[in-house]
Amino acid sequence: MSDHLILYTNPQSRGCIVRWMLEELGLSYRTEVLEYGEPMKTTEYLAINPMGKVPTLVHGERIITEASAICVYLAEVFPESELAPMNDDERASFYRWMFFAAGPMESAIVNKYIFGEEAGADKQLMLGYGSYQLALDTLSKVIKSGPYILGERFTAADVYIGAQLEWGLQFGTIEKRIEFQEYVECLSKREAFQRAHALDKALIEEVNEV
Numbered sequence: 001m002s003d004h005l006i007l008y009t010n011p012q013s014r015g016c017i018v019r020w021m022l023e024e025l026g027l028s029y030r031t032e033v034l035e036y037g038e039p040m041k042t043t044e045y046l047a048i049n050p051m052g053k054v055p056t057l058v059h060g061e062r063i064i065t066e067a068s069a070i071c072v073y074l075a076e077v078f079p080e081s082e083l084a085p086m087n088d089d090e091r092a093s094f095y096r097w098m099f100f101a102a103g104p105m106e107s108a109i110v111n112k113y114i115f116g117e118e119a120g121a122d123k124q125l126m127l128g129y130g131s132y133q134l135a136l137d138t139l140s141k142v143i144k145s146g147p148y149i150l151g152e153r154f155t156a157a158d159v160y161i162g163a164q165l166e167w168g169l170q171f172g173t174i175e176k177r178i179e180f181q182e183y184v185e186c187l188s189k190r191e192a193f194q195r196a197h198a199l200d201k202a203l204i205e206e207v208n209e210v
Contacts, residue, residue: 005029015055068102104129
């Protein structure tokens with residue numbers, strides 16, 4: 001099935017995370033670029049992803065959405081990449097931090113910087129992340145323990161969390177803490193990271209020329 005991977009994406013979306021993951025795997029895949037708006041709301045695409053958004057990965061007859069889920073799926077379906085946890089201890093940390101980043105951390109960022117809301121202390125118990133600062137401090141601890149999320153071994157968790165931090169540092173939604181900056185700088189030296197960025201940069205330039 002590795003010859004039947006299709007990535008539906010936009011170079012200015014979370015699809016960049018999945019492209020990086022695919023480049024780490026070193027597999028061949030086809031890219032289908034969708035512009036925002038009507039191209040993502042066609043009958044054909046909604047049959048694939050009813051949310052009408054990207055990224056979506058099609059693997060043979062399987063459809064996977066949500067960037068974090070796609071990264072986990074690819075790591076597990078292609079174990080030879082060694083991007084998935086290899087024992088129960090790694091598995092515990094892998095799932096813990098992957099879904100912390102996809103859930104509490106992203107919610108904290110969105111609420112603070114997109115909606116401009118920060119819940120008071122009396123309401124923080126109702127939120128999955130408590131407060132933006134608590135979420136950030138929690139992520140700092142695992143980054144400091146590095147060099148990677150699982151310690152000495154790079155995995156799909158680093159792809160997802162690294163991409164989240166890179167984006168946040170670039171656009172100011174993540175505090176420029178030294179541990180975050182050093183972590184992203186380390187990841188940015190990976191060949192797969194650089195290939196993925198080059199591919200998406202070329203697509204952005206292509207769209208801007210039209």
